[in-house]
Amino acid sequence: MGIASQTRVIYHFQFLDSARPELQASGFRLQASGFSTRDAPSTVTQEVKGRLPKVSQFFVQFFDTCKNRKIKCDEVHPACGNCLKHGVSCDFESPETPASASTPSIAAPSPVMSSASPVSTPRSSSNSSIMPLYQTPAAMVRAHSNPAVSRSLEFRLLHHYTALTSQTFSDTKEQNHVWQVDIPTIAYDAQYLMDAILAVSALHLRSMHPEDHSLIRASHGYMASSIAQYSNLLNKGLSEMNAEALFSTAALIAFQASASRRFDDDANGTYTLPLAWFHSFQGVKTVVLASWQWLRSSNRVYPIINSQPALFLDPDPERKLFFAPLLEGLEEQLATLPAESQPATRQAYEHAVSFLNWSHQKPIRNRILGFAATVSRRFVDLVGQQDPRALVIAACFFALTKMVDNVWWLEGIAKREVNGILSILPQEWWPKMEWALRVASHEGPLNEEIWGSTIRSPHENDSIKLEEEFEAGVTHHIELLASMVNGYVNKPMLEDPLIEEPLD
Known part of the structure; x- marks a missing residue:
């Protein structure tokens, strides 16, 4: 095998190593949404292998109030930023009268899913009592507010996204068009993607207006809503109908995880590792591999994926490179x-x-x-x-x-x-x-x-010479990995020289 093939084989093994566990036939693990029980306290680190745990149970077990969690509270009313971020009830809210019940005239945002990918409601009685905490956390953004004001906020966030935020994700005109036009179009039939768009837009506006607490609530609330629905759909499985929307949502979750670090105040002055950064970006990779058979033919999101440069790593430790x-x-x-x-x-x-x-x-x-x-x-x-x-x-x-x-x-x-x-x-x-x-x-x-x-x-x-001479882009790598992980093999892949090498 030549140097190029050796380099590519090592890259494929490395890339597959981090993707294979999340793509088992039994379903996604929590990393697919960018979050992991590795971030949880030891009391919550339970068996998560196999299918994704029910989101309702996860949110209730994983998080507690600011006081119990011993973290700094921003004391925003009616619900503080930490509780909104994690989709749990807040001490500032009346325990006898939940926010959603105290404002019956304000309807919670109803999912506008495609018929092929609905978000089902768990049927167990233990879960139904806490459904408002994770099914529609965006309702918390609207609590104790005028419906017209809420609608105005959403218009403001959507306009800001299409005019400014969408232009910060890429350096090329073609990709900017995807983020500005195509992604919002996909979101018309995927409420979880629309919530992710509004959440990232609110976070962007917050970076410009850090003292605006309404933007803090909006960013946390919409992202909590998006993650809850997104995780539920991942648990059900990807399909041709939801592949574009789930990929787009995964990417926006990754952007949110990156940007949120600039606003995080480490409790008691102790630094917290940015594990959500790694989990969220690995979640994007997981979704791409699992849904590649549909994404590869998508005119709307394919330009984003294809823009990634193909890896050409030099794994030889004997070559004394910079690091x-x-x-x-x-x-x-x-x-x-x-x-x-x-x-x-x-x-x-x-x-x-x-x-x-x-x-x-x-x-x-x-x-x-x-x-x-x-x-x-x-x-x-x-x-x-x-x-x-x-x-x-x-x-x-x-x-x-x-x-x-x-x-x-x-x-x-x-x-x-x-x-x-x-x-x-x-x-x-x-x-x-x-x-x-x-x-x-x-x-x-x-x-x-x-x-x-x-x-x-x-x-x-x-x-450097290998990289200049080898014409295949990142999609070639994805084709190989997707075929190994999903059993999806197309005709051109059968001609790839790497198939001749033992992969297991």
């Missing part, structure tokens, strides 16, 4: 681990560092942000466990975003996350943070001296 020092001492570390976990751990580190090198050579937004989606599930686990090496690698990823933080949903992310990771990192690992700290703390345009460059070596041009 090679992050792998120093790896053999000694692996020797302390159980033998069965060593291969996956090694692969997680080496793939992540290879991605950093690839992005660093040509730092464009689509390359850099692909890190969160393509790292392995094992790597995300290591970050969640606060493994020092994984934390340093993650810090370098966030430092890379400094080069492309000219959009509102990435602004300030590099400095916040790099400094936060440093605060929980063992002191002996601080020297590995030198580059990330230098880049993240730099004010003004990044120059070559600050950014650095890959270490010159005789093999440096190999990967």
